[in-house]
Amino acid sequence: xxxxxxxxxxxxxxxxxxxxxxxxxxxxxxxxxxxxxxxxxxxxxxxxxxxxxxxxxxxxxxxxxxxxxxxxxxxxxxxxxxxxxxxxxxxxxxxxxxxxxxxxxxxxxxxxxxxxxxxxxxxxxxxxxxxxxxxxxxxxxxxxxxxxxxxxxxxxxxxxxxxxxxxxxxxxxxxxxxxxxxxxxxxxxxxxxxxxxxxxxxxxxxxxxxxxxxxxxxxxxxxxxxxxxxxxxxxxxxxxxxxxxxxxxxxxxxxxxxxxxxxxxxxxxxxxxxxxxxxxxxxxxxxxxxxxxxxxxxxxxxxxxxxxxxxxxxxxxxxxxxxxxxxxxxxxxxxxxxxxxxxxxxxxxxxxxxxxxxxxxxxxxxxxxxxxxxxxxxxxxxxxxxxxxxxxxxxxxxxxxxxxxxxxxxxxxxxxxxxxxxxxxxxxxxxxxxxxxxxxxxxxxxxxxxxxxxxxxxxxxxxxxxxxxxxxxxxxxxxxxxxxxxxxxxxxxxxxxxxxxxxxxxxxxxxxxxxxxxxxxxxxxxxxxxxxxxxxxxxxxxxxxxxxxxxxxxxxxxxxxxxxxxxxxxxxxxxxxxxxxxxxxxxxxxxxxxxxxxxxxxxxxxxxxxxxxxxxxxxxxxxxxxxxxxxxxxxxxxx
Numbered sequence: 001x002x003x004x005x006x007x008x009x010x011x012x013x014x015x016x017x018x019x020x021x022x023x024x025x026x027x028x029x030x031x032x033x034x035x036x037x038x039x040x041x042x043x044x045x046x047x048x049x050x051x052x053x054x055x056x057x058x059x060x061x062x063x064x065x066x067x068x069x070x071x072x073x074x075x076x077x078x079x080x081x082x083x084x085x086x087x088x089x090x091x092x093x094x095x096x097x098x099x100x101x102x103x104x105x106x107x108x109x110x111x112x113x114x115x116x117x118x119x120x121x122x123x124x125x126x127x128x129x130x131x132x133x134x135x136x137x138x139x140x141x142x143x144x145x146x147x148x149x150x151x152x153x154x155x156x157x158x159x160x161x162x163x164x165x166x167x168x169x170x171x172x173x174x175x176x177x178x179x180x181x182x183x184x185x186x187x188x189x190x191x192x193x194x195x196x197x198x199x200x201x202x203x204x205x206x207x208x209x210x211x212x213x214x215x216x217x218x219x220x221x222x223x224x225x226x227x228x229x230x231x232x233x234x235x236x237x238x239x240x241x242x243x244x245x246x247x248x249x250x251x252x253x254x255x256x257x258x259x260x261x262x263x264x265x266x267x268x269x270x271x272x273x274x275x276x277x278x279x280x281x282x283x284x285x286x287x288x289x290x291x292x293x294x295x296x297x298x299x300x301x302x303x304x305x306x307x308x309x310x311x312x313x314x315x316x317x318x319x320x321x322x323x324x325x326x327x328x329x330x331x332x333x334x335x336x337x338x339x340x341x342x343x344x345x346x347x348x349x350x351x352x353x354x355x356x357x358x359x360x361x362x363x364x365x366x367x368x369x370x371x372x373x374x375x376x377x378x379x380x381x382x383x384x385x386x387x388x389x390x391x392x393x394x395x396x397x398x399x400x401x402x403x404x405x406x407x408x409x410x411x412x413x414x415x416x417x418x419x420x421x422x423x424x425x426x427x428x429x430x431x432x433x434x435x436x437x438x439x440x441x442x443x444x445x446x447x448x449x450x451x452x453x454x455x456x457x458x459x460x461x462x463x464x465x466x467x468x469x470x471x472x473x474x475x476x477x478x479x480x481x482x483x484x485x486x487x488x489x490x491x492x493x494x495x496x497x498x499x500x501x502x503x504x505x506x507x508x509x510x511x512x513x514x515x516x517x518x519x520x521x522x523x524x525x526x527x528x529x530x531x532x533x534x535x536x537x538x539x540x541x542x543x544x545x546x547x548x549x550x551x552x553x554x555x556x557x558x559x560x561x562x563x564x565x566x567x568x569x570x571x572x573x574x575x576x577x578x579x580x581x582x583x584x585x586x587x588x589x590x591x592x593x594x595x596x597x598x599x600x601x602x603x604x605x606x607x608x609x610x611x612x613x614x615x616x617x618x619x620x621x622x623x624x625x626x627x628x629x630x631x632x633x634x635x636x637x638x639x
Contacts, residue, residue, distance in 0.1 A: 519595030
């Protein structure tokens with residue numbers, strides 16, 4: 001093994017450390033981690049690995065590759081949890097680094113391969129997604145492997161490499177669905193656009209694309225047939241609706257995550273920290289060599305068409321560009337090595353001052369925290385972070401004008417490596433206290449684990465983290481549009497938009513009403529809530545009869561909840577405080593709803609209500625838990 005490959009192996013070992021240290025030291029965080037872990041757990045509990053489910057309902061949004069991977073890891077760890085949910089992302093990140101090194105070595109040199117790995121593993125977005133149980137890292141691993149084998153095909157023209165390319169794309173389809181075809185199609189078209197044999201390339205693309213789609217259809221078609229049977233709908237409607245939502249709907253209609261065209265110009269500098277300050281030099285280096293360097297042309301064919309496509313698309317998320325990061329890291333590595341060899345050290349010293357200032361701000365942040373509303377978050381555990389940030393700040397300062405900062409890139413790498421370690425060990429567990437739903441859901445989970453039979457409702461939000469940590473399915477209310485009666489001159493889309501406007505107005509008005517105790521709303525407060533609700537429904541520009549029909553629809557759906565609350569069966573309810581305000585105003589005779597607990601979970605102020613049977617069950621288990629805790633403390637030896 002050559003010296004450079006020994007160094008690359010050492011870099012991969014460092015990557016394992018910064019990706020995995022304390023990776024199970026904090027809970028699963030929304031929006032994606034609890035959902036995907038829940039799908040894997042329901043697969044394991046039911047034994048059905050073919051049809052993904054969430055909250056015991058068909059989950060058509062994503063294919064099963066990641067869920068299978070999480071389930072496989074969970075058989076090793078013993079349960080579906082933070083560790084098993086994140087292992088696939090860690091392994092995928094290592095696969096990406098490995099193929100990036102292989103590609104960079106063939107395109108440029110072993111030195112570029114080493115620094116491509118070092119830069120990519122310390123890029124903020126890549127580091128975070130390597131530790132996050134999400135699909136995009138798995139997808140990027142498939143596409144990066146495909147990019148490498150396609151280059152091997154171009155060099156050798158061996159059909160095996162082309163077969164492996166489309167096999168990697170098929171794996172990407174099983175990871176995220178039909179939208180993945182954007183990357184290979186744009187890439188192959190770009191590579192063959194000026195080729196004299198473009199017809200052969202395009203014909204090969206059609207055949208290869210059909211091969212990928214056919215392999216994907218082996219799961220997608222039977223799965224959607226089964227979904228259609230469950231939903232009592234036509235299979236073509238289910239399959240077509242899902243394909244539309246995941247492709248045209250997501251990219252061009254903005255059904256989710258709608259953003260402006262310049263969105264990625266604002267996110268990439270943050271996603272590429274700490275290396276984003278080198279963007280001007282990278283852009284200049286690439287522009288100068290865009291035509292006369294085949295290696296540059298190859299990488300640009302992967303980056304530019306996809307970047308333009310996703311910029312034009314209305315639906316955008318930062319992770320959508322993650323498959324471009326390996327190719328970008330190669331550009332950064334080449335540019336950075338030339339930058340460090342440049343005899344002029346003026347800009348190196350200037351950049352060193354910028355990075356030093358950044359770490360000085362990191363060191364001061366915990367101190368400033370003590371003077372804000374988050375002062376309770378301060379702990380002595382932050383002291384090592386402060387000292388480490390101070391150390392990095394000092395070592396990056398060029399103390400003389402003669403200092404050429406020959407090792408600036410190494411200092412940046414080492415500093416952020418240290419920073420990521422401290423964030424993983426100290427900061428993420430601290431954030432977890434404010435972000436995780438697990439403590440709030442623990443009492444319900446304990447009842448579920450004991451086999452107690454009860455009903456659980458959720459009003460206004462369908463958050464999979466509550467299902468996951470409650471270990472119990474819940475019945476969702478007010479998450480689907482309210483159907484309207486025939487005879488109105490209004491389209492379903494206009495009715496949906498009107499409902500959203502009315503809902504926002506309703507929440508806004510009832511929030512303004514001051515309540516002494518949301519769990520014990522008094523008569524005067526109820527009248528104020530009802531007046532606020534009436535103002536909200538009158539404020540929006542819609543016929544009064546439609547507003548009344550909207551309110552009647554709310555009452556009909558609430559009736560399912562209150563019927564359960566009036567029964568002798570233990571029943572519990574998760575609801576946000578602002579939703580409980582209008583629910584109580586619409587249906588004030590729910591006097592038997594007892595508030596058991598409340599908590600701030602992320603930006604949500606959530607409440608747990610129960611009917612009298614549920615409250616009695618909850619309190620009995622709480623007393624048993626407190627009694628057990630007292631006995632455990634009494635058995636401790638006296639100091």
